[in-house]
Amino acid sequence: MAKKPQPEPERPAPQLYLVTPPVADAEAFAHTLKTALGAADIAAVLLRLAPGGESELVGRIKHLALVAEQGGAALVLDGHVDLVGRSGADGAHLTGIHALQDSIDRLKPARIVGAGGMTTRHDAMLAAEADADYILFGEPDLNGERPSLSAIEERVSWWAEVFELPCVGYASSLDEVAALTAAGADFVAVDFVWDDPVTAVANAAHRLKRMEAAK
Secondary structure: OOOOOOOOOOOOOOEEEEEOOOEOOHHHHHHHHHHHHOOOOEEEEEEOEOOOOHHHHHHHHHHHHHHHHHOOOEEEEEOOHHHHHHHOOOEEEEEOHHHHHHHHHHOOOOOEEEEEOOOOHHHHHHHHHOOOOEEEEOOOOOOOOOOOHHHHHHHHHHHHHHOOOOEEEEEOOHHHHHHHHHHOOOEEEEOOOOOOHHHHHHHHHHHHHHHHHHO
16 A cells, blocks of 8 residues: 655744844944844844954954853854854854855864855755755845845745755845745844844744744
8 A cells, every 4th residue: 555645844933043233342242132132032143243353353253152152042154264163153154156165164064054145046056965054045245235025035935845955034124024934934034133122133033923823
């Protein structure tokens, strides 16, 4: 007798992924980060660093890695592959398929490796084949420009339907949090929460949970 087809395993409920502004003063930002992490369940923090000397950058990362750890979130550096192992960071986010392919072997399997700047479906699939831990869609480029929301939704929906590897949708507003959750994002990255982290993070988490419940 033929076996019954097994149902597809359900994807875990989506979570928030905080994206920091470029941080120059870790001590000053630590309280803001701690406040944000206390407002909702946060999966990870993408730490962007203002320019500085190597030892200074390591000091900033160590300071905020402790805050993230205490808040139950992974700390992922935006670039700075060479500083991951020395600073207490959990991994790095790499932009562009070539940057990913050049550096992933230096981080895996011990560290998280995220892939962004995937401008084509082919690049996203190459990143998955390279063993990235997640693919990010919709983040602004160096000029601050990003695809339309409908284009990001389409890419997230395609990925969620075809691939098991988690994807992150980059939201620039509360409405986009809802839209990207509905499209199937496993994580929603938010960078608009820092002026009022308690309210903004809580509202983003509420939108995320409400849309997930409606699926």
